[in-house]
Amino acid sequence: MKYLIVGLGNIGPEYADTRHNIGFMVLDYLARKYEGNFDVSRHAFVTEIKTKGRTFVLVKPTTYMNLSGKAVGHYLSSLKLTPDQMLVITDDIAIPFGKLRIRAKGSAGGHNGLKHIEQTLGHNNYPRLRFGVGDNFHKGKQVDYVLDKFGEEEQPELQTLIEKAADAVIAFGTIGLERTMNQYNTK
Secondary structure (H helix, E strand, O other), X not given: OEEEEEEOOOOOHHHOOEHHHHHXXXXXXXXXXXXXOOEEEOOEEEEEEEEOOEEEEEEEEOOOHHHHHHHHHHHHHXXXXXXXXXXXXXXXXXXXXXXXXXXXXXXXXXXHHHHHHHHXXXXXXXXXXXXXOOOOXXXXXXXXXXXXXXXXXXXXXXXXXXXXXXXXXXXXXXXXXXXXXXXXXXX
């Protein structure tokens, strides 16, 4: 079985390690763990990893967040996969820092990357893993907050949380969406 795993983020050193790039960070960890090397491809950095009899195609769109659907549409089509064989990893300010929420479908919730994917696919019926980054910002400062690096108080937990999200990705491909949701959605 093959799965498409899309980590949302923005390219460029100014965005590295920011809250909005948590999708990239999770895929970078998976690539290191399973010895994948990202190559520049159409609309994305792409690598393939194999574990537990499954193949995971890891995609980090190079289109910037607001046009993430371009990469999603291209790779679903070229790999001949359906949206239920894809998992999108994104940041979420509506979820407390460190909490994971895996859903089979859902609204974009104001997230521009998810909005563009929904526009591209024509629906919102695709699995997503939302990584909680919290909402510790002043009114009107949401963009600054998500484009900022994780806070000093968040750093000690961050690597463990990235590893947990990566484990959830592998579980998605091996034990299925329902069991993964039961195991990794945190209260």
